[in-house]
Amino acid sequence: MFKKLLIANRGEIAIRIMRTCRKLGIKTVAVYSEADAQALHVKYADEAFLLGPPKVNESYLKVDKIIEIAKQTGAEAIHPGYGLLSENANFARHCEEAGIIFIGPSPRVIESMGSKIEARKTMEKANVPIVPGGSEPLADAEEAVVKANEMGYPIMLKASSGGGGIGMQIVQDDEQLIKAFASNQKRAQDFFGDGAMYLEKYIANPRHIEIQILADNQGNTVYLWERECSIQRRHQKVVEEAPSPFLDPKTRHLMGEAAVRAAKEIGYTNAGTIEFLVDEEKNFYFLEMNTRLQVEHPVTEEITGLDLVEQQLKISYGDPLEFEQSNIQLKGHAIEVRIYAEDPVRFFPSPGQITAFTLPEGENVRNETGVDATSKVTPFYDPMIAKLIVRGDDRLSAILELQKALSNYHVEGIKTNIPMLQEVAEHEAFVHGATTTSFVETYLTKAKK
Incomplete structure (x- = not known):
C-alpha cells in the first residue's frame, strides 16, 4: 500500500480521506491557501504546505505547485477529493507524467465523460437508455428553436461541460429559449471554458x-x-x-x-x-x-x-x-x-x-x-x-x-x-x-x- 498520500482538496472531504489513511497507516500531506492557514484539514494532516492566495485559481487549482509539493514530500499518489481538480483530465495527466498515481480513472476516461454530449453517445453504444434529445452541440439559438419545436416543449437546455446546475434551464417556449441560450452559453463558457449547448426532453417530476x-x-x-x-x-x-x-x-x-x-x-x-x-x-x-x-x-x-x-x-x-x-x-x-x-x-x-x-x-x-x-x-x-x-x-x-x-x-x-x-x-x-x-x-x- 502507499506510504504517503497528498490530498489536493480542503474542508470535510480532505479530513474524510485522511481518516482512512490513518486507518491504513498512510502518511498524509495537506495543501492550503492563505485563507485556510488555520483550517482543520491543515491541522489533521501529517504535513501541510501553502499553495498561495485565497482564490482557487491561485491556490487549489495550481496544478504545477501541487505536483511540485507531492514530489518534494515523496507522496506516491494524489487524491483529488471532489470538486476542484477531481474531474480535471489535465491534472490527472500531469500526475501520470510526473510518476505520481492519480486516485481516480485515467485522463482518457475523464475526458470521455467530461462532455455530456459525448457521454450520451457512449451510453447509446453501451445500450444504456438516454433522455430523448440531441447528441450534437447546437450551432446557435436559431437551431435550438428548430430542434425544440421538433421535440416539443418543455425542454431542458443544458451545457455539455461542467455541473452543479450551471448552464442548465427548463424552457417553455421559443422566446424563453432564445433568451436562455445566450445567458446559459456565456455562463458555461465562463465557468468551464466550453460553451457547447444541447437540448433534452424535459421529464416531469422525475x-x-x-x-x-x-x-x-x-x-x-x-x-x-x-x-x-x-x-x-x-x-x-x-x-x-x-x-x-x-x-x-x-x-x-x-x-x-x-x-x-x-x-x-x-x-x-x-x-x-x-x-x-x-x-x-x-x-x-x-x-x-x-x-x-x-x-x-x-x-x-x-x-x-x-x-x-x-x-x-x-x-x-x-x-x-x-x-x-x-x-x-x-x-x-x-x-x-x-x-x-x-x-x-x-x-x-x-x-x-x-x-x-x-x-x-x-x-x-x-x-x-x-x-x-x-x-x-x-x-x-x-x-x-x-x-x-x-x-x-x-x-x-x-x-x-x-x-x-x-x-x-x-x-x-x-x-x-x-x-x-x-x-x-x-x-x-x-x-x-x-x-x-x-x-x-x-x-x-x-x-x-
Missing part, C-alpha cells in the same frame, strides 16, 4: 437516482446499490439517501446492470457514479457520469459496510476487488443532509466567524465536517461546511434519527440551512417517500420566501 460503481484494473466491476438525490435546490443536491424509497428490486437490478455496462464500455477504473433520471413509471435514463468520489458517498458506506476511500486506494495501488456482486450487502437505510453556511430564507452564503459548534451524537449518527467552534468561514469557497449522516434499520427509523440529530445540531456566529433541512425531515411528503426533483418548490415554505 427522481434523481444514481448508482455507485467500483471497477478494478483486472476487469472486475460491481455496483453498490443506489442513492436517491432527488431533493435539490437550483439543481444542487440537498438530501441524499440509500436505498431509494421508490425503486423495486427489479428496477434496482436493471439500473445496476446498466451502470456496470456503462463503466465497462469506457474502460472505467476506480470509484464512479452513474446518474439517472427515473420517471413516474420507473423508466430510467442516463443523465451523466461523475468520475470521482461523490459528496454523498457516506450513505453508500453505511448500507454496505464498505469504506469507499479505502477501496479507491486499493484499486489505484493495483489490488483487485476482494468481493463479487453477490457479496455486497444492502443493510438498513441511511440519509445524508448537507450543512451550508447560508441564509436559510434567501439562500445566500453566510461567511463569518463560528462562535459555537455542537454536533449531534449517537451510535446511528455520523458527522463529516471541516470546521469547529474556532473556525472562520470565508467567502472564497463552497459554503458547505459539514455533512450529517444518520442510519436506521429501515427508512422510518432513519428519518426519526435525522429529525433528532438536526434538533441537536447547534451553530452560532453564522447562519445555516438547518431550518430548511428540518422542514424537509419533518414534512409528510418526505416521510412518505414523495421525493421528486420538484420537492423543494412544491412543499417548502422557506424556499418560496
Whole structure:
C-alpha cells in the first residue's frame, strides 16, 4: 500500500480521506491557501504546505505547485477529493507524467465523460437508455428553436461541460429559449471554458437516482446499490439517501446492470457514479457520469459496510476487488443532509466567524465536517461546511434519527440551512417517500420566501 498520500482538496472531504489513511497507516500531506492557514484539514494532516492566495485559481487549482509539493514530500499518489481538480483530465495527466498515481480513472476516461454530449453517445453504444434529445452541440439559438419545436416543449437546455446546475434551464417556449441560450452559453463558457449547448426532453417530476460503481484494473466491476438525490435546490443536491424509497428490486437490478455496462464500455477504473433520471413509471435514463468520489458517498458506506476511500486506494495501488456482486450487502437505510453556511430564507452564503459548534451524537449518527467552534468561514469557497449522516434499520427509523440529530445540531456566529433541512425531515411528503426533483418548490415554505 502507499506510504504517503497528498490530498489536493480542503474542508470535510480532505479530513474524510485522511481518516482512512490513518486507518491504513498512510502518511498524509495537506495543501492550503492563505485563507485556510488555520483550517482543520491543515491541522489533521501529517504535513501541510501553502499553495498561495485565497482564490482557487491561485491556490487549489495550481496544478504545477501541487505536483511540485507531492514530489518534494515523496507522496506516491494524489487524491483529488471532489470538486476542484477531481474531474480535471489535465491534472490527472500531469500526475501520470510526473510518476505520481492519480486516485481516480485515467485522463482518457475523464475526458470521455467530461462532455455530456459525448457521454450520451457512449451510453447509446453501451445500450444504456438516454433522455430523448440531441447528441450534437447546437450551432446557435436559431437551431435550438428548430430542434425544440421538433421535440416539443418543455425542454431542458443544458451545457455539455461542467455541473452543479450551471448552464442548465427548463424552457417553455421559443422566446424563453432564445433568451436562455445566450445567458446559459456565456455562463458555461465562463465557468468551464466550453460553451457547447444541447437540448433534452424535459421529464416531469422525475427522481434523481444514481448508482455507485467500483471497477478494478483486472476487469472486475460491481455496483453498490443506489442513492436517491432527488431533493435539490437550483439543481444542487440537498438530501441524499440509500436505498431509494421508490425503486423495486427489479428496477434496482436493471439500473445496476446498466451502470456496470456503462463503466465497462469506457474502460472505467476506480470509484464512479452513474446518474439517472427515473420517471413516474420507473423508466430510467442516463443523465451523466461523475468520475470521482461523490459528496454523498457516506450513505453508500453505511448500507454496505464498505469504506469507499479505502477501496479507491486499493484499486489505484493495483489490488483487485476482494468481493463479487453477490457479496455486497444492502443493510438498513441511511440519509445524508448537507450543512451550508447560508441564509436559510434567501439562500445566500453566510461567511463569518463560528462562535459555537455542537454536533449531534449517537451510535446511528455520523458527522463529516471541516470546521469547529474556532473556525472562520470565508467567502472564497463552497459554503458547505459539514455533512450529517444518520442510519436506521429501515427508512422510518432513519428519518426519526435525522429529525433528532438536526434538533441537536447547534451553530452560532453564522447562519445555516438547518431550518430548511428540518422542514424537509419533518414534512409528510418526505416521510412518505414523495421525493421528486420538484420537492423543494412544491412543499417548502422557506424556499418560496
